[in-house]
Amino acid sequence: MRYFIALALFVVPAFLWADDWEDRLVFNDAASADRIRVISSTDTVLFAPLIEDFVAQNPNVSVEYLVSGTADIDRRVRETSDAFDIVISSAMDLQLKLANDGYARLVNDIEVPHWAQWHQSLFSFTSEPATIVINRAAFEDKPIPQTRQALIEVLRTRPEEFRGKIGTYDVRQSGLGYLFATQDARASETYWRLMEVMGGLGVRLYCCSGDMINDLADGTILVAYNVLGSYAAVRTEGKDALEVVLPSDFQTIMMRTALISSATDQPDAAEAFLRYLVSETPGSTGSKTSLPLLEPDSGATDQESISLNPALLTFLDTLKRRKFLSAWEDAVIQ
Known part of the structure; x- marks a missing residue:
């Protein structure tokens, strides 16, 4: 399947030309x-196989794929909701708030488990854990x-080896980083102790996992x-120097979600794309994705993943x- 960087003026509305897309x-x-x-x-390299498969099955539909950060996506959609037909993000809390605030189109008769959708307007299609990745050296x-x-304990025992050598999200800038941080903090006080130790060792802050x-x-x-x-799985494949750790004390598992913009001018094509994403056989024509697609029959998902429910909105309250x-900065910015 052929895809290319959109260069012609007719491809993108004029007001999008000034945007700095990833x-x-x-x-x-x-x-x-x-x-x-x-x-x-989601980085194009991960999502391209799914889009290739979709357009192979739906040759009457063209997909323009625009990549941006999670917090930036929320801002862009709120400012110009009619500029997009489908909104996909790993920041479940921001997505749920978009849906709650009327930015999502209601889609009836999509058969997904109750825990994988919110009011028939926001739908999950992957299940992905937060991990610790280490350099084996x-x-x-x-x-x-x-x-x-x-x-x-390792960081406290060997501080000079790890000073300036630890990384995590800058939760002030990353929507997904903020989601992971708030969920970790709710699960265990260990999170705050870890942040204090990492902060004391000059932790480096990042926008995204790839960096x-x-x-x-x-x-x-x-x-x-x-x-x-x-x-972590894709970028560490074939790199013997790196190892991915799924923490055994508790796991934070995010479900990537998609919604149709309430302002879409292509409702039928957008709905076809959404139904494809949550179908049981995305990638069926041979295009393989590295995204861990949701398994609707998995009973464990309901119990282990961050839930699509109003509790997700708690930490989006301005005061909270x-x-x-403020507490995160006190721990990390030392």
């Missing part, structure tokens, strides 16, 4: 195809920590905390967010 690609450039615009936080002949407490993994690979950092599982970020 990536922008068009799949299926047939002049007769109905174009839908998908804004997403730092743990040669030493046990690799499998829990947050074990990581704390953390790049710095792990070249030795800039030796440990990265809360790296998104799908990125300000209080959380």
Whole structure:
């Protein structure tokens, strides 16, 4: 399937030309195809196989794929909701608030488990854990920590080895980073102890998982905390120097979600794309994705994943967010 960077003026509305997208690609450039615009936080290399498969099954639809950060997606959709047809993000809380605030189109008769959708307007299609990724060079002949407490003990025991060599999200800028942080804090006080230790060692702060993994690979950092599982799996494949750890004390599992913009001017094509994403056989024509697609029959997902419910909105409250970020800065910015 052919896809290319959209260069012609007619491809994108004029007001989008000033935007600084992380990536922008068009799949299926047939002049007769109905174009839908998908804004997403997922790197194109991970999502392209699904779009290729979709347009192979739906040759009358063209997909313009626009990549941006999770917090930026929320801002863009609120400012110009009619600029996008599908909104995809790993920041479940921001997505739920968009749906609650009327930015999502109601879609009836989609058969998904109750825990994988919100009021028939927001739908989950992947299940992905937050992970710890380490550079094995730092743990040669030493046990690799499998829990947050074990990581704390390693950092306290060998501070000079890890000073300036630890990475995590800047939760002030990253929507997904903020989601992971608030969920970790709700699950255990260990999170705050870990943040204090990392802050005392001059933790490096990142916008996204990909940048953390790049710095792990070249030795800039030796440990990265809360790296998104799908990125960790893809980016560490074939790299013997790196190891992905699923913490055994507790796991934070995010479900990537999609919604149709309430302002879409291509409702039929957008709905076809959404139904494809939540279908049981995405990628059926041979295009394989590394995204861990949701398994509707998995009973464990309901219990282990962050739930799509009003509790997700708690830390989006202005006062609660300000209080959380203040506590986070006190721990991390030392």
